[in-house]
Amino acid sequence: MFVLTTMARRGLLTPGNPVRITRQFAALGRWGFGLAGELRQAAARSPHRVAVVDEKGTVTYADLLARASRLTAALPFSPGDRVGLLRRNSASMIETLIAVTQLGADPVLINTGLSGPQLAGVIANQGLRALIHDDEFAEALPAVAEQGECVLLGETDIEKLVAGIAGARLRPPERPGRTIVLTSGTTGTPKGARRPTPGGFSPLCSIIDRIPLRAGVRVLISAPLFHTWGYAALQIALALRATIVLRRRFDAADALDTVARERCSALIGVPLMVQQIMEQPAREVPLSVTAVSGSALPGGLATRFMDRYGDILYNLYGSTEASWASIATPADLRAAPSTAGRPPHGTVVRVLDERGNPVPAGTPGRLFVGNEMLFEGYTNAGAGDTRDGLLAIGDVGHVDEAGRVFVDGRADDMIVSGGENVFPSEVENLLADLPQVREVAVIGVPDERYGQRLAAYVVAHPGAALDEDLIREHVRDHRARFCVPRDVVFLDALPRNATGKVLTRDLPRT
Structure with missing residues (x-):
């Protein structure tokens, strides 16, 4: 009942062309709820809707699917291969990501800010068969080419591969590609975390129940798509048949201009971006949702932002391994600006002591999380610390009497x-x-x-x-x-x- 009610509230069950609706759900039934299935259901229901707006122009859902499918047919890889993606936010990044998964290969999303040694470490540690990159990174990659059998493919290389493909009709791979997201790597070489594929509508509804994103929303995704939050935003946007607005680099003034010009009612970013927006002169924007994740909201930033732009700020607390743990709504942030919010539907957060026992409300302890989108383990390490099916998120925190989660700090930072x-x-x-x-x-x-x-x-x-x-x-x-x-x-x-x-x-x- 929760799923149906939430989908109805967010406009996902509105009447439409019966043939298109039949094709929409048939695509999900055949391809599943990964990126390939979500793109297909959107293209089946709304083929002529603009899917992506970036610096190069606009792409409809039908065209996005056709381009991704042609690339899948052209890629010289095999199911199970790991393919690194070193690309900034763009329609091409989305096409490449979906093309690799449709092939049954595993895309490895690489932080565009990694140093040369870190990048070489990722290629070696993840056993990459290939690295697909934007041309701007070409000069930094000669040394990387020496890493084993890793093939480097730039934008020109991809265009040449696709040039000979007129069209492509694909079948779902026997083994769907699994996206690998790298941990932040702020203190060392990033680890690869295998992301699960949603098994239905429930994970989507858990998020949009708390963050009121509607079907057909026009959303500026400023969070990098290689990041867990940017990747999740892409999943949500495709499921909502949204118009996704992307810019290769974030600039606060440009973001406000883009929101106004493209009539975006939602902005997905990280807290630093909100901080930089607050350093710009105040202006009228059509935003009704600004959703951030990836790090803590510093100081009184939440209150200052909402005082200027209204009660539209949502903060999702989670990790690469746990996806999400809690979501703070504007009401939560008004009541307690430092809170990480409350666990959404289907998510459990427990505060445990060193022996694994629950602690009273208000008492600090290790935070453990359970939901249906916990990661499937690291690609080159273990599966993380668990207690009774709950995963340690790596933070120490507490829960107050109202059920709000507070993060006191990283367990290893104390x-x-x-x-x-x-x-x-x-x-x-x-x-x-x-x-x-x-x-x-x-x-x-x-x-x-x-x-x-x-x-x-x-x-x-x-x-x-x-x-x-x-x-x-x-x-x-x-x-x-x-x-x-x-x-x-x-x-x-x-x-x-x-x-x-x-x-x-x-x-x-x-």
Whole structure:
């Protein structure tokens, strides 16, 4: 009943051409609920609707399916091969991703911000048969070509392969391709996590029940498609037969212009993008949903954004391994701006102590998550820490009496300073509330006397009056003495990956 009710509320059960509706559900029955099936159901129901708008123009659903199918017929790979995709957000990226899965090969989504050594490590660790890349990355790839049997295919190479294919009628592969998403790799070489294929409408409905995206929505997906959240947004958009607006690179001013020009009512991004939008002059936009994920909302950003643009902000908390754990609605964020929200339908979040026992409300512990979209294990490691079918998400947090989830910090980020447990994220969020602070990162560093101590890396707004003493005084006024950072380093910008996460390994050590 939940699924049918949610689909009706979001416009997925509206009447239409009986023949097209029959073909729509037949496509799902034959191809399943992966990207290939979702594209086919959209093309069957709404073939002439614009599927993608990018810098090169527009593509209808019928054309997107035809182009992806021609590419599938042209690709010189076999089912089960792993094919890396090093591409920015574009219609071509979507075509390539779907083409590889239709073949029965496994696409490996690669962060466009990886360094050369990291990229070489991914190719070796994932055993890539090929790497399909945008031409802009060609100059950085000669050394990568030496990695075993990995074949490099640029945009021109792909065009040549497809040129000889007039059309293609495909059958579902015996083994559907499984998408592999890399973990963030902020501290080392990323790991590959195998994403499950949805078994029906329930995962979609779990999300759109809390985030009110409707069928046919025009949505700007600014989150990178290689990221778990960007990939999930693509899955949702295809299921909703949405018009997907893409830009290869994110720029806050351009994003606001694009939303207005393309009449987008939804924006999918990461918290850093919302922060950068807030640095632009306020303007009228047609947005009714802004949904973010990928990292914590810093300080009072949620409240400031909603004060300017209305109560349209939604924050999905999850991970590459767990997909999602909770979703904060505008009402949740108004009531408790630092909350990660509540578990959506079909999801369980438990807070357990070190022995695996539940803890009382308000008591910190390890966060464990259960839903039908837990990952299927790492490609070159184990399946993660589980308790009674629930997966450890890697964070320490608590749940309040109202059932709202709060993330206190990464389990491996907690430091012990002079015998006191300290979560750097707590101090980080406190400093982010200072109006002079543009961005901040707080980490633990070794200390000969106390074992560990906090170091704060601060980026101030231009012209802001800010010094080390003010930073320390602000923390001292609001937290215990052991939370005061002994090291305060001012930077022009924090080192971040393409999804906005701070690369702690690249922060200078004092």
